[in-house]
Amino acid sequence: xAERYELKQKEVWDGNMAAAxxxxxxxxxxxxxxxxxxxTPIVQNYAQFLADGYVDGxxxxxxSEHSAMSACVGAAAAGGRVATxxxxxxxxxxxxxxxxxxxxxxxxxxxVVNRALASPLNIxxxxxxxxxxxxxxxxxxIANNPQEAYDMTLCAFKIAEDERVRLPVTTNxxxxxxxxxxxxxxxLNDEDAYKFIGEYKALNPMLDTKNPVTYGAQTEEEWHFEHxxxxxxxxxxxxxxxxxxxxxxEKASGRKYNLVxxxxxxxxxxxxxxxxxxxxxxxxxxxxxRKQGIKAxxxxxxxxRPFPYNEIAEKLKNVKAIAALDRSAPMGTTGAxxxxxxxxxxxxxxxxxxxNYIYGLGGRDTTVEHILEVIKETEKNxxxxxxxxxxxxxxxxxGPKLSFN
Amino acid sequence: xxKITNLKEFACTPDRFQGGHRLCPGCAHSMIVREVVNATDxxxxxxxxxxxxxxxxxxxxxxxxxxxxxxxxxxxxxxxIAGAEAMHKALSRKGKLFNEDRNVKFVAFGGDxxxxxxxxxxxSGAVERGHDFLxxxxxxxxxxxxxxxxxxxxxxxxxxSTSPRGRVSYGEKQRKKDITMIMxxxxxxxxxxxxxxxKHWKDLATKAAKALSTVGPTFINALSPCTTEWKFKxxxxxxxxxxxxxxxxxxxxxxxxxxxxxxxxxxxxxxxVEEYLGRQGRFSHLFKPENKWVIEEWxxxxxxxxxxxxxxxxxxx
Amino acid sequence: xxxxxxxLTTWDKVQFGAVxxxxxxxxxxxxxxxxxxxxSVADWRVEKPVFNRDLCIDCxxxxxxxxxxCFIVEEVENKRGKKQAKIVGINYNLCKGCAVCVEVCxxxxxxxxxxxxxxxxxxxxxxxxxxxxx
Numbered sequence: 001x002a003e004r005y006e007l008k009q010k011e012v013w014d015g016n017m018a019a020a021x022x023x024x025x026x027x028x029x030x031x032x033x034x035x036x037x038x039x040t041p042i043v044q045n046y047a048q049f050l051a052d053g054y055v056d057g058x059x060x061x062x063x064s065e066h067s068a069m070s071a072c073v074g075a076a077a078a079g080g081r082v083a084t085x086x087x088x089x090x091x092x093x094x095x096x097x098x099x100x101x102x103x104x105x106x107x108x109x110x111x112v113v114n115r116a117l118a119s120p121l122n123i124x125x126x127x128x129x130x131x132x133x134x135x136x137x138x139x140x141x142i143a144n145n146p147q148e149a150y151d152m153t154l155c156a157f158k159i160a161e162d163e164r165v166r167l168p169v170t171t172n173x174x175x176x177x178x179x180x181x182x183x184x185x186x187x188l189n190d191e192d193a194y195k196f197i198g199e200y201k202a203l204n205p206m207l208d209t210k211n212p213v214t215y216g217a218q219t220e221e222e223w224h225f226e227h228x229x230x231x232x233x234x235x236x237x238x239x240x241x242x243x244x245x246x247x248x249x250e251k252a253s254g255r256k257y258n259l260v261x262x263x264x265x266x267x268x269x270x271x272x273x274x275x276x277x278x279x280x281x282x283x284x285x286x287x288x289x290r291k292q293g294i295k296a297x298x299x300x301x302x303x304x305r306p307f308p309y310n311e312i313a314e315k316l317k318n319v320k321a322i323a324a325l326d327r328s329a330p331m332g333t334t335g336a337x338x339x340x341x342x343x344x345x346x347x348x349x350x351x352x353x354x355x356n357y358i359y360g361l362g363g364r365d366t367t368v369e370h371i372l373e374v375i376k377e378t379e380k381n382x383x384x385x386x387x388x389x390x391x392x393x394x395x396x397x398x399g400p401k402l403s404f405n
Numbered sequence: 406x407x408k409i410t411n412l413k414e415f416a417c418t419p420d421r422f423q424g425g426h427r428l429c430p431g432c433a434h435s436m437i438v439r440e441v442v443n444a445t446d447x448x449x450x451x452x453x454x455x456x457x458x459x460x461x462x463x464x465x466x467x468x469x470x471x472x473x474x475x476x477x478x479x480x481x482x483x484x485x486i487a488g489a490e491a492m493h494k495a496l497s498r499k500g501k502l503f504n505e506d507r508n509v510k511f512v513a514f515g516g517d518x519x520x521x522x523x524x525x526x527x528x529s530g531a532v533e534r535g536h537d538f539l540x541x542x543x544x545x546x547x548x549x550x551x552x553x554x555x556x557x558x559x560x561x562x563x564x565x566s567t568s569p570r571g572r573v574s575y576g577e578k579q580r581k582k583d584i585t586m587i588m589x590x591x592x593x594x595x596x597x598x599x600x601x602x603x604k605h606w607k608d609l610a611t612k613a614a615k616a617l618s619t620v621g622p623t624f625i626n627a628l629s630p631c632t633t634e635w636k637f638k639x640x641x642x643x644x645x646x647x648x649x650x651x652x653x654x655x656x657x658x659x660x661x662x663x664x665x666x667x668x669x670x671x672x673x674x675x676x677x678v679e680e681y682l683g684r685q686g687r688f689s690h691l692f693k694p695e696n697k698w699v700i701e702e703w704x705x706x707x708x709x710x711x712x713x714x715x716x717x718x719x720x721x722x
Numbered sequence: 723x724x725x726x727x728x729x730l731t732t733w734d735k736v737q738f739g740a741v742x743x744x745x746x747x748x749x750x751x752x753x754x755x756x757x758x759x760x761x762s763v764a765d766w767r768v769e770k771p772v773f774n775r776d777l778c779i780d781c782x783x784x785x786x787x788x789x790x791x792c793f794i795v796e797e798v799e800n801k802r803g804k805k806q807a808k809i810v811g812i813n814y815n816l817c818k819g820c821a822v823c824v825e826v827c828x829x830x831x832x833x834x835x836x837x838x839x840x841x842x843x844x845x846x847x848x849x850x851x852x853x854x855x856x
Contacts, residue, residue, distance in 0.1 A: 074488025424816030425758030
């Protein structure tokens with residue numbers, strides 16, 4: 001039996017410790033993980049919990065991230081609760097197995113600490129790894145601070161294991177900015193956290209050897225499409241389950257999460273779409289902008305995949321100009337959030353002016369002033385009723401102005 | 406450990422790997438898998454790397470397995486079985502096993518691609534961490550499933566589609582990697598070599614039974630003569646395997662605890678390597694006068710290795 | 723196409739996660755419709771092995787060497803009460819005609835011989851070589 005960990009009502013945790021405690025409270029049966037900056041402390045903290053008797057599951061210290069996810073898939077198919085943690089290069093290394101995991105409909109939870117992808121090598125936070133795994137068939141939850149890193153990880157288990165979903169889930173937090181920044185976190189105690197998540201219900205477990213099953217069959221041209229369509233449907237229809245879990249979490253903790261988070265958006269003319277730690281910086285910029293008479297607001301998909309395009313379009317109905325801020329190098333086109341928002345607006349016959357900003361790559365600092373600058377730029381488009389600024393700009397980039405149209 | 410006595414008794418074991426799969430007629434993989442799976446009466450959880458066995462035994466909507474089985478990818482048979490084995494340990498400790506009364510054994514199958522090359526890291530990691538499983542390498546000395554490309558298991562002089570014989574080339578230039586010794590160097594409690602054969606059926610079955618009953622990671626390298634890529638008639642599979650043993654090209658031995666080596670079969674009369682090479686189309690070009698030196702190299706290498714094994718067995722180190 | 727028409731289902735009826743159960747009745751070992759045991763690879767072969775029960779000595783070499791688990795065995799007791807496997811037939815649905823069984827059969831006149839597919843088994847037994855014809 002795992003020992004109970006006495007937690008205070010308010011703890012001071014960084015994002016990594018918050019995620020590690022959430023994994024501990026979920027009583028994961030097998031964690032197979034490999035250390036990589038900046039998610040290493042999750043793995044280390046978990047190992048310390050194990051060494052001190054707070055964890056009675058297995059912890060496989062694999063030899064690479066590819067093997068980490070492979071072992072998770074093997075363990076999940078065997079029939080138990082499974083989790084892991086990684087970042088950028090490790091995430092990229094295991095990308096192949098992410099598709100394999102979601103295709104087999106295994107409810108694995110992964111806490112990803114978002115970090116830039118090489119080359120050049122960079123250990124700091126940006127969303128390149130988050131964008132890399134977009135199409136792998138995993139549900140993606142976004143956490144902006146250590147409290148949310150903890151909360152989203154607990155919710156992830158409940159969402160993944162719901163029989164109407166049965167898909168793997170990733171929780172994302174910015175490298176160093178959230179993972180290594182300590183803030184006040186109000187955790188649930190061990191009993192409440194486990195009660196919220198519930199017991200693991202196995203589906204087609206390999207270890208039930210009386211009913212042997214075959215995982216990972218090959219489907220060629222006669223079958224592949226049907227299987228992928230089925231999986232896509234499960235993702236598209238997981239919104240009600242995610243909302244249910246968020247409602248249950250509100251009852252357990254008092255904190256309410258939504259598919260789409262907004263800040264002062266109701267009467268906004270100008271909206272910024274931004275995810276991660278910079279969302280909170282942007283909140284301060286919005287307050288400052290409002291003081292200066294600009295009706296600005298924020299919107300963020302709490303759930304990045306499946307993408308709630310209709311909800312987002314609905315909330316942006318009355319906004320005149322939108323700027324989508326992407327924390328990843330778009331490499332040859334407009335950024336991912338820009339594309340998703342453009343799709344959402346087009347699907348709903350809406351026509352706000354939409355521009356794209358690239359910011360914060362490799363942990364580049366993005367301040368309230370920088371975002372206020374973006375709000376002012378976007379307001380020009382709102383006033384003109386059409387795009388008078390550049391299509392794609394760069395925030396806080398050293399050198400002559402770079403932009404694309 | 407299941408007692409392996411004689412074939413007549415062993416043949417009473419109900420098969421747990423069934424026919425109806427799409428392996429080539431005469432494929433040695435299947436002979437090896439059937440014997441290994443029958444070498445224990447415990448329940449099994451099997452993982453397989455992408456390759457001939459995996460692709461042919463699990464084509465949706467059909468499966469040829471009577472036991473739980475998983476395929477994830479080419480390089481992760483070792484990691485997959487490690488995960489399943491760890492889950493078993495965790496559930497056992499928590500008292501949450503699905504069937505308390507059943508013993509479960511973990512077996513991973515990989516081709517030479519999924520063992521020697523792309524799957525090497527995952528296998529090495531799983532063995533190093535000491536998971537309790539048996540890994541069987543189905544060694545047909547090339548990437549047969551994708552049309553016979555070379556692997557690090559391809560022996561020198563062999564014709565494969567990426568090391569073909571041609572006007573200026575005699576085929577594969579590198580030696581076959583010695584995976585069995587590498588696995589022994591990991592300190593695995595038991596490693597062995599084997600062939601599928603009617604003459605040596607008991608050798609393979611006993612080694613599999615021994616490996617399955619040994620606690621910790623065990624490894625068997627099974628030579629799998631490939632009728633399609635080695636270019637011989639399907640009915641000759643067993644004969645080619647026997648020739649590999651009689652010429653000492655593929656000696657049968659086992660190593661316990663990483664150091665105690667025992668040769669499990671000594672041919673009464675060691676045949677020259679031409680007997681083995683001459684039967685396979687993939688070596689036919691070596692019999693041309695300009696390539697004869699490759700056969701001489703073969704003979705030297707086979708003799709040297711056989712001598713080394715015997716001396717090591719004698720020295721008991 | 724490899725899938726028989728009756729097994730070809732629609733996207734809403736595919737197996738969850740493409741996971742295939744081996745048995746529909748695990749306790750009585752009744753294999754499911756997803757098991758290849760219920761599939762036929764008979765059309766792969768142009769010649770088939772014919773089994774001559776009278777000449778067979780039940781060495782079981784054919785059973786251990788067959789790559790397709792074609793040999794049907796029956797558990798019997800020998801004179802000393804030990805169980806042994808008696809070969810009773812060949813599952814022709816699973817046989818690909820590789821002829822390994824014929825190669826490994828050790829009896830002086832083989833108990834397994836290959837015949838063209840279209841030859842009736844009883845006819846084949848009548849044509850079996852005898853001691854004089856070598």
